[in-house]
Amino acid sequence: MNLLTKEVATVAGSAFTAVFLGVFMVSEHFHQSLRGTAAHRHLEQFNQRTVEAVSPAALGLTKPYRKLVAIRSTHNLFMLERALNETDPDTTDVVVMTARVTRREENTAVRLDLEQYDRELMTAVVDRAEKCGKPVHPLILVTNNPLYAVVHTAMDIGAQELILGTSNVYTADEQVDQIAFYWIELFAGNPRPLTVRLLSHSRDISFDLAGGNRIPKIGERKARSVAELRSAGVGVRHVLLVHDGTPEGSDLFLAVLTMLDPEVVLSVVPLAADPFTPPDPARLDEDWNRARRLRREIEVRSPRKGGRAAGLVELAREIRCDVIVLRSTEKSPAGDAGLDVDELLRSASCPVWLVSLPRVPDEVAG
Numbered sequence: 001m002n003l004l005t006k007e008v009a010t011v012a013g014s015a016f017t018a019v020f021l022g023v024f025m026v027s028e029h030f031h032q033s034l035r036g037t038a039a040h041r042h043l044e045q046f047n048q049r050t051v052e053a054v055s056p057a058a059l060g061l062t063k064p065y066r067k068l069v070a071i072r073s074t075h076n077l078f079m080l081e082r083a084l085n086e087t088d089p090d091t092t093d094v095v096v097m098t099a100r101v102t103r104r105e106e107n108t109a110v111r112l113d114l115e116q117y118d119r120e121l122m123t124a125v126v127d128r129a130e131k132c133g134k135p136v137h138p139l140i141l142v143t144n145n146p147l148y149a150v151v152h153t154a155m156d157i158g159a160q161e162l163i164l165g166t167s168n169v170y171t172a173d174e175q176v177d178q179i180a181f182y183w184i185e186l187f188a189g190n191p192r193p194l195t196v197r198l199l200s201h202s203r204d205i206s207f208d209l210a211g212g213n214r215i216p217k218i219g220e221r222k223a224r225s226v227a228e229l230r231s232a233g234v235g236v237r238h239v240l241l242v243h244d245g246t247p248e249g250s251d252l253f254l255a256v257l258t259m260l261d262p263e264v265v266l267s268v269v270p271l272a273a274d275p276f277t278p279p280d281p282a283r284l285d286e287d288w289n290r291a292r293r294l295r296r297e298i299e300v301r302s303p304r305k306g307g308r309a310a311g312l313v314e315l316a317r318e319i320r321c322d323v324i325v326l327r328s329t330e331k332s333p334a335g336d337a338g339l340d341v342d343e344l345l346r347s348a349s350c351p352v353w354l355v356s357l358p359r360v361p362d363e364v365a366g
Contacts, residue, residue: 099146242326245279
């Protein structure tokens with residue numbers, strides 16, 4: 001088992017042949033990259049050392065929290081960048097890993113030398129870490145089952161959070177099911193808590209296994225006000241409200257308008273659940289004027305092209321809202337032309353809040 005490090009030798013290794021034969025780690029010690037001409041591409045230099053197993057001690061993990069980030073490509077490191085931006089280096093170690101895939105029959109003859117692509121990937125990881133000013137522990141695992149190797153490594157290092165990109169082959173549901181199966185299997189049916197995040201450019205999906213074990217973000221620990229929390233990316237900064245142009249819709253509009261902090265951006269999109277009963281323009285104008293009289297700024301938006309739910313989802317992504325709020329109603333008789341709430345819940349990249357207003361009671365008052 002060879003361990004490849006930068007400047008200072010560190011330790012890692014293999015647990016069993018069938019899963020990983022090689023583990024490589026870049027030291028958390030940073031050194032300044034050499035800058036040449038525009039045509040020159042700098043690659044970090046690495047040393048080798050052999051150890052017996054992957055463990056927190058072997059990797060030099062000393063912080064109370066541990067976060068494992070799985071990456072695949074030098075061109076797709078946004079999940080690493082997001083993880084680093086959220087990480088408090090005083091409390092959290094970040095382990096970054098990728099898998100070099102080999103066929104099952106090749107496992108006993110895998111070369112443990114760093115390949116050119118390995119060097120490029122490791123260099124990209126070090127560059128991102130240097131830009132954020134935070135240390136990382138990158139790993140390369142040689143394996144015939146990348147996802148299992150990732151989950152097993154999370155167990156080996158005692159990670160509280162596991163961060164991966166969404167798959168271009170499997171749905172998020174399939175990824176979640178497979179990760180949960182591996183995690184439960186590794187602990188013989190009694191898993192310890194783990195929070196898993198699947199990240200893409202438009203979605204951030206979190207799910208908790210055995211209750212989850214979410215790591216506090218750096219903004220959460222250092223914030224001294226709600227505004228500081230929002231500026232750190234924690235909480236709600238932008239709300240998208242669906243106004244259906246009905247009296248009940250106006251009640252919801254006023255409730256949200258008066259509930260939100262003025263620093264929270266409020267966007268409103270007029271959209272009736274039933275396309276055959278469009279929003280009442282006079283009622284909408286009355287609500288917009290009321291907001292102006294209250295000196296509460298709102299942004300009136302239009303849904304994007306496509307299906308009604310799809311257009312709303314696209315708008316939410318475009319304006320990067322943190323939550324969509326709409327009134328819960330009886331299912332529209334308009335069929336496919338209506339607002340498909342189920343599709344909205346499936347496709348939205350942010351939470352969707354369905355608000356049920358009080359109904360007329362059907363029992364005699366006591």
